[in-house]
Amino acid sequence: MELAERFWKRADMSGGPEACWLWQGRINPKTGYGEFDRGDRRIFVDRSGHQALAHRVAFFLYYGTINQSLLVCHTCDVRICVNYVHLFQGTHKDNAQDAVRKGRTLSGERNFWCQHPEKVRRGEDHNMAKLSDQQAEDIQKRYASGDISQRALASEYEVKQYTVWRIVNGKRGTNA
Numbered sequence: 250m251e252l253a254e255r256f257w258k259r260a261d262m263s264g265g266p267e268a269c270w271l272w273q274g275r276i277n278p279k280t281g282y283g284e285f286d287r288g289d290r291r292i293f294v295d296r297s298g299h300q301a302l303a304h305r306v307a308f309f310l311y312y313g314t315i316n317q318s319l320l321v322c323h324t325c326d327v328r329i330c331v332n333y334v335h336l337f338q339g340t341h342k343d344n345a346q347d348a349v350r351k352g353r354t355l356s357g358e359r360n361f362w363c364q365h366p367e368k369v370r371r372g373e374d375h376n377m378a379k380l381s382d383q384q385a386e387d388i389q390k391r392y393a394s395g396d397i398s399q400r401a402l403a404s405e406y407e408v409k410q411y412t413v414w415r416i417v418n419g420k421r422g423t424n425a
Contacts, residue, residue, distance in 0.1 A: 253310050256285060260307070260331045269330040272303045281328045307331035308338070320344055326351065379408050385416050392417045 259274040272283030283303030308321045311333035315321065319338040323330055324347075330336075339347070348354050355361060362369055373381045380388075388402050392413070399417065403410040414420075 256303075256306055256310060259285070259303075262332075266332075267334065268332070269325050269327045269335065270307075270332040271327070272329040272331050274303065276329060283329045283331065303329070303331050304336055307333050308336045322347060326353065379412065380406060380416075388413060388416050 259272060260270045261273055262268075262270045264270070272285075275284045275286075276282070277284055285301050285303045285306045302321070304323065305315060305321045309315050316338055319340060320343075321336050322339050322344050323335055324337060325332075325335040327335075345354075349356070357363070370376065372378065372385070384406060388406065391397050392399060392402060399413040400410050403413045406413070
């Protein structure tokens with residue numbers, strides 16, 4: 250059986266030419282992408298050297314070539330879609346920009362840390378903390394008294410002056 254015939258037998262094209270053609274063969278449980286054992290390893294050189302990703306094979310079968318330095322990306326965002334009309338080649342940057350345009354990235358208010366502020370380690374609980382919460386409180390009190398400069402406090406506590414500035418200006422533990 251010819252390679253193309255073997256491949257297209259595993260694609261559900263029942264939705265028509267504009268619909269997603271869903272891969273019915275093996276789907277990688279970790280990545281969610283379809284995989285095709287092409288038999289002839291000389292035809293498709295994929296990054297892993299094992300199975301060829303089904304959407305890359307579909308792109309090759311239709312367009313006749315794949316630029317190996319580029320990704321084959323989906324306009325439909327369906328990982329098991331093998332409809333060549335939904336596929337385009339692009340760089341990692343192109344793919345990332347496409348994801349941002351479509352709202353598939355968790356940025357701004359949708360970011361994990363905005364959704365779960367209770368999981369953000371702050372103060373002495375942070376793994377990069379140089380001072381305890383008590384030391385930070387002492388720095389605030391001593392600076393507020395007006396008897397010592399930020400630079401002197403930084404030297405005494407062996408931290409940068411900027412760290413002291415953040416503490417006395419209430420920026421400690423934030424991204425400000």
